[in-house]
Amino acid sequence: MPDLLQGSLDLLVLKILSRKPKLHGYAIMTAIQERSDEVLRVEEGSLYPALHRMEEAGWIRAEWIIKDTGRRARIYELTAAGKKQLAAEQERWKSVTSAVNRVLRTI
Amino acid sequence: MIIRRILNVFRRDRISAEIDEELQSHIDEATGAGRDVQQVRGVLRYREASQDIKLIPWLDSLRADAIFGWRQLLKRKVTSAAAILSLALAIGACTGAFRLIDALLLRPLPVAHADRLYAVLKQGTSDSGGGMVRYNSWAYPSFKLMRAAVKDEAELIAISGADRTDITFKSDAEMERANVQYVSGWMFDAFGLLPAAGRLLTENDDRNPGAHPYAVLSEDYWTRRFGRDRGVIGKTFRLGERSIEIVGVIDGPFTGTEPGTVADIFVPMMMNPKVTRDHATWHRSFAMIPPGAPMETIRAKLDAASRAFERERAKGYGGISRAAIERMLAQTVQLEPAAAGASGLQENYRRGLFALATLVAVVLLITCANVANLMTAQAAARGREMALRVSIGAGRGRLVQLVLMESAMLALFAVLIGSWFAWWSAPFIVGMINPPDHPARLALPADWRVLGFGVALTLVVSLLFGLAPAMRASSVVPSSALKGGSEPHSKRRTMYALIAAQVAFCFVVMFVAGLFASTFQNLSRRPLGFTPDGLLAIDAATHTPQPAVYWTQVADHLRELSGIESVSMSDWAPLEGTASFDFASNSFVSINGAPPGPLPAYTFGISPGWFETMKIPLVDGRDFRRGEMQTAAIVNEAFVRGFLPGLNPLGQTVGVSALKLRLPIVGVVRDAPYKNIHDPMLPVVYVPIYSTDATGAAEPMQAAAFVVRTTRPNALTLAAMLRQEIPRARPEFRATDIRTERELVDAQTVRERLLSMLALFFAGVALLLAAIGLYGVLDYSVLQRRREIGIRIAIGANTGEIARRVTSEVFAMVALGAAAGIGFGLASARFIASLLYGVSGRDPAMLILPSATIIVAALLSAIPAVVRAARIDPVTMLRAE
Numbered sequence: 005m006p007d008l009l010q011g012s013l014d015l016l017v018l019k020i021l022s023r024k025p026k027l028h029g030y031a032i033m034t035a036i037q038e039r040s041d042e043v044l045r046v047e048e049g050s051l052y053p054a055l056h057r058m059e060e061a062g063w064i065r066a067e068w069i070i071k072d073t074g075r076r077a078r079i080y081e082l083t084a085a086g087k088k089q090l091a092a093e094q095e096r097w098k099s100v101t102s103a104v105n106r107v108l109r110t111i
Numbered sequence: 112m113i114i115r116r117i118l119n120v121f122r123r124d125r126i127s128a129e130i131d132e133e134l135q136s137h138i139d140e141a142t143g144a145g146r147d148v149q150q151v152r153g154v155l156r157y158r159e160a161s162q163d164i165k166l167i168p169w170l171d172s173l174r175a176d177a178i179f180g181w182r183q184l185l186k187r188k189v190t191s192a193a194a195i196l197s198l199a200l201a202i203g204a205c206t207g208a209f210r211l212i213d214a215l216l217l218r219p220l221p222v223a224h225a226d227r228l229y230a231v232l233k234q235g236t237s238d239s240g241g242g243m244v245r246y247n248s249w250a251y252p253s254f255k256l257m258r259a260a261v262k263d264e265a266e267l268i269a270i271s272g273a274d275r276t277d278i279t280f281k282s283d284a285e286m287e288r289a290n291v292q293y294v295s296g297w298m299f300d301a302f303g304l305l306p307a308a309g310r311l312l313t314e315n316d317d318r319n320p321g322a323h324p325y326a327v328l329s330e331d332y333w334t335r336r337f338g339r340d341r342g343v344i345g346k347t348f349r350l351g352e353r354s355i356e357i358v359g360v361i362d363g364p365f366t367g368t369e370p371g372t373v374a375d376i377f378v379p380m381m382m383n384p385k386v387t388r389d390h391a392t393w394h395r396s397f398a399m400i401p402p403g404a405p406m407e408t409i410r411a412k413l414d415a416a417s418r419a420f421e422r423e424r425a426k427g428y429g430g431i432s433r434a435a436i437e438r439m440l441a442q443t444v445q446l447e448p449a450a451a452g453a454s455g456l457q458e459n460y461r462r463g464l465f466a467l468a469t470l471v472a473v474v475l476l477i478t479c480a481n482v483a484n485l486m487t488a489q490a491a492a493r494g495r496e497m498a499l500r501v502s503i504g505a506g507r508g509r510l511v512q513l514v515l516m517e518s519a520m521l522a523l524f525a526v527l528i529g530s531w532f533a534w535w536s537a538p539f540i541v542g543m544i545n546p547p548d549h550p551a552r553l554a555l556p557a558d559w560r561v562l563g564f565g566v567a568l569t570l571v572v573s574l575l576f577g578l579a580p581a582m583r584a585s586s587v588v589p590s591s592a593l594k595g596g597s598e599p600h601s602k603r604r605t606m607y608a609l610i611a612a613q614v615a616f617c618f619v620v621m622f623v624a625g626l627f628a629s630t631f632q633n634l635s636r637r638p639l640g641f642t643p644d645g646l647l648a649i650d651a652a653t654h655t656p657q658p659a660v661y662w663t664q665v666a667d668h669l670r671e672l673s674g675i676e677s678v679s680m681s682d683w684a685p686l687e688g689t690a691s692f693d694f695a696s697n698s699f700v701s702i703n704g705a706p707p708g709p710l711p712a713y714t715f716g717i718s719p720g721w722f723e724t725m726k727i728p729l730v731d732g733r734d735f736r737r738g739e740m741q742t743a744a745i746v747n748e749a750f751v752r753g754f755l756p757g758l759n760p761l762g763q764t765v766g767v768s769a770l771k772l773r774l775p776i777v778g779v780v781r782d783a784p785y786k787n788i789h790d791p792m793l794p795v796v797y798v799p800i801y802s803t804d805a806t807g808a809a810e811p812m813q814a815a816a817f818v819v820r821t822t823r824p825n826a827l828t829l830a831a832m833l834r835q836e837i838p839r840a841r842p843e844f845r846a847t848d849i850r851t852e853r854e855l856v857d858a859q860t861v862r863e864r865l866l867s868m869l870a871l872f873f874a875g876v877a878l879l880l881a882a883i884g885l886y887g888v889l890d891y892s893v894l895q896r897r898r899e900i901g902i903r904i905a906i907g908a909n910t911g912e913i914a915r916r917v918t919s920e921v922f923a924m925v926a927l928g929a930a931a932g933i934g935f936g937l938a939s940a941r942f943i944a945s946l947l948y949g950v951s952g953r954d955p956a957m958l959i960l961p962s963a964t965i966i967v968a969a970l971l972s973a974i975p976a977v978v979r980a981a982r983i984d985p986v987t988m989l990r991a992e
Contacts, residue, residue, distance in 0.1 A: 029133065030140035048151065052134065053160040060116070060164055071136070078133045 013046070013054050015097055018082065018090040021064060025081040029055060032080070055080060063089045119166040120174055130161050172509070176516040183517055187489070191521065194482045197880055198525030201475035202568060203532025204873070208468040209564050210537040214555050215371065215457055215464065219450045221364045223303025224399070230449035231257070231267070231396040231413060235442030245445070247453065248392040251380065253420040257396070257444075260416040264409050265401070269295045271383065271394040272455075273367050273374035277652055277847050279349045286845055289332065291350065292367050292374035293383045293394065299327070301399050302365070307333070309344040309359030317379040320386050324355045325379065329367070332375035333360045352655060353382065364554065368397065368449075371456030371544075373552040389424050395453060398446060406446060414444040434709040435699060456544070456553075463866050466943050470623060473616045474873050474880070479575040480609040480616075481884040482521065486580035487606060488891045490514060497584050510585035518577025526569045533565075543865055579605060606888045610921060611928035614965060617881040618932025621961035623939060624870035626947055629957070631867040633949035634860045640783030640792075641685070641725040645676075646852035647826045648684030649817040649833060653843045656811035659801040661841050666718065666817060668840035674829050676820040680718040680800050684816040685725065686784060686855045698769035700796065702754055707768060712750060713785050713793050714767055716800035722780055724820045732761050732778030741803045744774035747782050750794035765796055774798065788859045789948055818852075826851050866946065878964065882972040889921055889976035900980050901988030914977045925969045929962055936961075 020035045021027065027035065032055075033046045058064050063086035071077045082090070119126050141151045163171075184191040219225035233246040251269065258267040271293035279286050296317030304311060307330055316323045328343070337343045347356045355378065367374030385391040400409060418440065425436050451457075490497070497510060541553045583605075651665070662680065670678045682696075697711040719735040722728075722745075735743060744765050751760045766773040774796075782792040801809035817837075821829055830849040837846045857864075893900065900913060908916075940952020950957065 028136065028140075030137045034144075048137070052130070052137075053164060056130075056161045056164045073139075075136055075139065076132060077136045078129075 012097065013050065014058060015090070015093040016044070016046075017051075017054065017058070018063065018086055018093060021080055021082045022087065022090055026069075026079045028077045028079045058086070061089075062086075113167075116165065116167050117170060120170045123162075123166065123171065123174075126165050127162060130165075172512070173516065176513050177520065179513065180517040180520050184520060190485060190489075193883070194485055194521055195524045195528065197478045197876075198482060198521065198572065199528035199532060200876060201471065201478040201529075202522075202525055202565075202572065203529030203536065204471040205468070205475050205568060206529060206533035206561065206565050207536040207540070208464070208471050210533060210555055210561055211540060211553075212464050212468055213560055213564075214537075214553050216451055216461060218370075218560070220302075220368060220452050225450040226448075227399050227401060228449050228452075229398045229400055229446040230453045231398055232445045232447055233417065233442045234445050236438055246392070246442070247395050249394055249396045250389055250392045250420075250424075251386040251394065252389050253417055254394070254396050256420050257413045257416040260412045261398070261409050264404050264412075266297070266301050266399040267295075268298045268301055268397045268399065269293075269380050269394045270298065270368050270397060271380070273369055273372045276350065277845075278376070280346070286847070288847065289336075289375040290367075290373060291376045291378060292369075293380050294377050296323070296379045296381075298377075299361070304365055305362045306359045307362035308341050309357070311359050311361065312377065312379055317381050320381050321353075321384075323379045323381055324353055325358045326350075326355045327377045328357060328360045329365065329373070329375055329377070330361055330363060331366050331373060336375075349654070350378070350382075355382070366554075368395075368452040369454035369456075370452050371454045371553055389420075397449060397453075400446075410444060410446050413446075417442075417444050432699060432707045432709045435707075435711075459862060460544070462943065463862055463946055466623065466946065467866065467869055469939075470620055470870055470873050473620055474877050475572065476575075477613050477616045477620075477877050477880050477884075479572055480613045481576075481880050481887075482518075483576040483579055484606050484609050484884055484887055484891075486514070486518065486576060487583060488887065490580045490584040491891075491895075493584065507585040511581045514581035514584045515573070515577050518573045518581070522569050522573035522577075525572075526565060530565060533561075540865070540869075544861055606891070607920060607924045610885060610888055611924040611931070613881045613884050614925050614928025614969075615931040615935060617877040618929050618961050618965060619935045619939060620870070620877040621874040621964060622932070622936035622952075622957065623943065624867070624874035625957050625960055626940065626943065626950055626952060627863065627867040627870045629950045630946070630948045631860060631863040634788060634863055637784075637788060637949075639788070639856065640781055641727045643852040643856045645821050645823065645826050646725070647819040647821060647829065647833070648687070648850050648852050648855060649819060649837070649846050650684065650814070650848040651817055651837060652814045652845055652847045655843075656813040657841070657843055658811050659809035661843070662801075662812055662815065663718075665837060665840040665844050669817065669819065669833065669836060672829075672832070672836060674821055674823050676822050677720060677724045678817055678819050679721040679724045680815050680817055681721055682716040682800060682815060684818065684850070684855060685852065686786070686788065686859060687816070696769065698767050698796075700754065700768070701766035703764050704766065704773070707766070708754070710753065710794075712754065712765075712767075713795045714770060715785070715795055715797050716802070717797050718800050721797075721818065724818050725783070726820075727783050728781045730779045730781060732776070734778060735799050739799055740801065740807060740809060741770070741772055741799050742774065743777040743799070745778040745780060745797040746776055747780050747792070747795045747797075749782050749792040750796060751779060753794045767796060767798070770798065770802070772798070788856070862946075863948070878968055881965070882968045885921065885925070885969055886972040886975060889917065889973055890979065892921070893917055893976045893980045897980075897983055897988055900983050901985040904983060905985035910981045913980050917977055917980045918973050921973070922969065925965065929965055933958060933962075 016036050017032055020032055020039075024035065029051060033048065033051055036044055036046050055064070055066075059066055059080070063083060064080045065083050066078050066080050068076050069079055138148065138151050142148050220228070222228070230247065231249070233249075234243060235246070236243060249269070254267065254269050261267065273290040273292040275288050276291040277286050278289050278291070294312075296312040297314040299311040300313065306327075309327075311327055312323075312325060316325055326348075328337075333339055333343065343357055344359065345356065347354045349355070361377075367377075380386055380394070383393075385393050398409070398413075400406065421440055421442070425440065500510060500513075537555050541555070666678045666680055669675060696715070697713050699707040699710075700712045701707040717735070719737050719739065722734055730748065732745070735745065744767075746755075746760060746765065751758075754765075755763060760776050760779050762775060764773050764775050780797070784790065785793045785795050800815065801812065804810050819826075819829075819833065823829060827849075834846045834849060837844050896917075900917070903913065903916070936958070937952055940947075944952070
C-alpha cells in the first residue's frame with residue numbers, strides 16, 4: 005500500500021511542522037524519530053523529494069537561513085493550505101486505522 | 112505554479128545547486144551527530160527525484176534535445192545551411208504565394224457580413240459562338256428592375272469599376288488622377304460602414320440622375336492625399352463638367368470591392384451620365400443575401416427581370432441579326448459568392464496564381480524529400496550513437512523526440528528566413544503586375560491568417576522531412592548496430608522512393624515552366640503588324656468638348672517639334688487596356704445593305720496619317736484624306752476574309768450598327784492586333800475619328816489619344832516636352848498620360864512574362880535540389896557498400912561494372928520518376944491550357960526537353976559517386992574494421 009505509506013510520511017511531516025515551525029530537513033527527520041521513540045525511521049532518500057513535492061503543492065513553504073555554523077540551511081513551515089491538508093490527512097489516517105482495527109478485531 | 116516550473120527548466124543549474132546545498136547541510140547535521148559520511152551520502156544520492164518535482168521533466172528533456180540538436184547542426188555547418196536555405200526558399204515561396212492568393216481571392220472584404228455578398232452575373236454563349244461566357248457588366252436600368260424584383264429577399268448593390276479619372280481640386284492646371292468608383296448610395300449601410308469624418312452616402316443621395324453631387328473618400332486616400340485633414344469635408348472638386356462636394360470619409364480599410372484596385376473616391380451611381388442609358392453596360396451588380404434566404408427563388412426573380420429588360424431593349428435594335436438577339440435573350444442570371452469582392456485582376460490571375468502556388472508547393476515537397484534523405488543518411492551515420500542510447504535505457508519515444516527536435520530547429524530557422532522572403536516577394540510580384548500608369552494595389556497584411564498558414568506549413572514540413580528519419584533512428588537494433596553490421600538495403604529503399612518522387616515532381620515543374628516559357632516566347636514573337644518602338648501614346652483630355660479644328664491644331668503643333676516624325680490621333684491608344692478590361696468597341700455590320708451577320712466587327716476612329724505613324728502598311732486603296740468626315744471606311748485583311756471573301760473590297764459599303772453609319776470602303780490595311788495580342792486577328796473597320804452630327808459637321812470631342820512617332824531611340828525623353836507643348840498649342844488641352852507604345856505592348860504579356868520567369872526560376876531550383884538529392888543518395892550508398900565494392904574490385908571488377916552496380920538502381924528510380932512525371936505533367940497541362948498560347952501540353956518537344964535535362968542532371972550528379980567508388984582501395988577497405 006504505497007499510498008498509505010506516502011500519505012503517512014506527508015502526515016508526519018505536516019504534523020511536526022504544525023507543532024514546531026521553521027525546521028530544516030534533518031531536524032524534521034530527528035523529530036519524527038524522537039517522538040515515535042525511535043520506532044519510525046524516515047527514509048532519508050524519500051524525505052527530500054516529499055518535502056519538495058509538498059512545497060510545489062503549496063502546503064509548506066521554504067526559506068534559506070544562515071545557521072550558527074555560518075552555512076545556509078533550508079527551513080520549512082506550514083502554509084494555510086498545509087493546515088487544511090493536515091486536517092484532511094489526519095481525518096484520512098483515523099478512518100484508515102479504525103478500519104484496520106475493525107478488521108483485526110473481527111478475525 | 113506551472114509557470115514557475117516552466118521557468119525552473121531554464122534555471123536548471125541554480126535549482127540543482129540549491130538541492131545540493133540542502134542535501135549537503137543534511138549531511139553536515141548527520142555527520143555532526145556521529146554518522147558515517149559515505150552512508151548518508153549514499154542514501155541521499157537521488158537528487159533527480161527532487162529535481163523532477165521542481166521542474167517539468169518533458170520540458171527539461173526538450174531543452175536538452177534542443178541544445179544537443181543545435182550542436183549537431185553546428186557540427187555540419189554546410190549541410191545544415193544548405194538544408195535551411197533550400198527549405199527557407201520553398202517555405203518563403205509557398206507563404207508568398209499564399210499571401211497573394213489570400214489577398215486577391217480568399218480574404219473577405221472588410222465589410223459587415225462579407226459572406227452574404229454575391230456577384231450577379233450573366234451567362235451565355237459568346238458572340239463568336241463556341242464556349243460559355245460570363246458577363247459581369249450591367250446596364251443601370253436593368254439593375255433597377257432586378258433590384259425591385261427581389262427587394263423583399265435581398266439587397267442589390269451597383270458598383271462601377273474604380274477607374275483612374277482626372278479630377279481637379281483647385282485650378283484646371285492642377286489636374287490629378289484618382290480612382291473614382293460609382294456606387295449605390297445604400298452600399299454604405301448595407302456594408303455596415305461608418306464615417307471617420309463627416310457623413311457617408313445614403314439611399315437619398317442616389318435618387319435622381321445628376322442631382323447628388325456628393326462624394327465620400329476612403330480613409331486610405333484621405334490619409335495619402337490630405338494627411339487626415341478634417342477640413343477636407345465640404346471642399347469641392349471637379350469631375351468632368353461637374354463640381355462635387357466631399358461629405359465624408361469612410362472609417363476603416365474599405366477601398367472598394369475590387370481586389371487589385373484601390374478606390375479613392377466614391378460617388379453615387381446617379382452622378383454617372385450612363386445611369387439612364389439602356390445600352391451602356393458599365394457596372395457590376397452585387398447582392399447581399401441574408402442567410403437562409405431562398406437562393407433559387409432570388410436567382411429566378413433576377414433572371415426574369417433581366418430577361419424582361421433584354422426583351423424590351425431588343426425591340427429597339429436595328430442592324431443586329433436575329434441569331435445575335437436570340438443569343439442575348441438566352442443568357443441566364445447566375446449568383447456567385449463574392450465575399451472577397453470581384454475584380455478583373457482576380458479573373459485574370461486566378462488560374463495563374465494557383466498554377467504558381469502548385470509549382471512552389473511541389474518545389475517544397477522536393478525540398479522536404481531532399482532534407483529527409485539528408486537526415487536519413489545522417490541518422491544512419493549516427494546508428495551507433497542511437498544504439499548506445501537505446502542500450503542505456505532511452506525509450507523509442509525519446510529518440511523520435513531527439514531527431515524531430517533537430518528537424519524542428521531546421522524548420523524554425525528556415526521559417527525565419529522564409530518569412531522574410533515571403534515578406535519581400537509578395538509585394539514584389541504585385542509590383543510586377545502593374546500595367547503602366549495604373550498601379551495595381553493589393554492590401555497584403557501579415558496577420559493571423561498568414562501567420563496561421565506559416566505555422567501550419569512549418570509543422571507539416573518538419574513532420575514530412577523529420578518523421579521518417581526519426582522513426583528509422585528509433586527503430587535501431589542495438590545488438591546489430593553496435594556490431595557494425597546493419598542491413599543497409601531497407602534504409603536505401605526509402606531513399607530510392609524519395610528520389611523517384613523528387614524526379615517526378617522536378618519533371619512536372621520543368622514541364623510546366625517550359626510551357627509557360629514558350630507561351631511567353633510565342634506571344635513576344637507574334638507579329639504585331641505595327642512598329643511599337645519609338646512610338647509614344649499620349650492620352651489627351653479637355654474639360655469641355657472642344658471643336659475638331661482645335662484637336663487638329665494641337666496635332667499640327669506637335670508635328671512641328673524637333674524629334675517628332677509624325678503625329679496622328681485615334682479614339683484611344685492602340686492596345687491600351689488593363690487587367691480588368693480591354694479598350695474595344697464592337698458592332699454588327701451589314702455589307703451592301705444586306706441583313707447583318709451573326710458575328711461582330713470592331714470599330715476604331717483614327718485621323719488621316721494614322722497608318723503611316725503606326726507603320727501599318729496599306730494593301731489596297733487609299734488612306735483617309737485630311738478633312739474627310741465619316742463618309743468613308745478602311746478595313747483590315749481579317750475583315751475582308753470574314754465578310755467579303757473573294758470580293759474586291761473597294762467600293763463595297765459597310766453598315767455599322769453602333770455608329771448608325773453606312774460607309775463605302777476606300778482602303779484595305781494589313782492586320783494588327785486590335786485590343787489584345789492574345790486574340791486572333793479581329794475584323795476591324797477604321798472610320799474617321801470625328802463623329803458627325805445630323806448636318807454632317809464634325810462634333811466637338813473631349814478625349815482622344817495622340818500617337819507620336821519620334822526619331823529618338825528612347826521616346827520617353829520627349830515626354831516632358833510634349834506634356835508642356837500640348838497646353839501651349841491650345842490652353843484647354845491637357846496630356847493626362849504619356850506612355851511608350853512598347854510599354855503598352857509589354858503590359859499585354861505581363862501575366863505570361865511573370866509566370867514564365869517565376870516558373871523557370873523554380874524549375875532551376877527544383878532541378879538543382881533534385882540533382883543534389885541524387886548526388887547525396889548515390890554518395891551515401893557508395894559509402895554503405897564500400898566493403899562490397901572493395902571486394903568486387905579485389906576480385907577483378909572493372910570500373911564500368913562498378914559504375915553500373917552503383918548507379919543502376921538509382922537510375923531505374925530516375926526513369927520511374929520521369930515516367931510518373933510525364934503522367935502528372937500531361938494531367939496538369941489540361942488545367943493550365945487556358946494560360947497557354949501557341950503551345951500544347953501534348954507537344955512532344957515539351958516533354959523531351961525536361962526529360963533530357965533531367966537525364967543530363969542525373970548523369971552529372973552521379974559522376975562524383977562513381978569516381979569515389981572506382982577509387983576505393985580494396986586493401987585499405989578490407990583491412991579497416
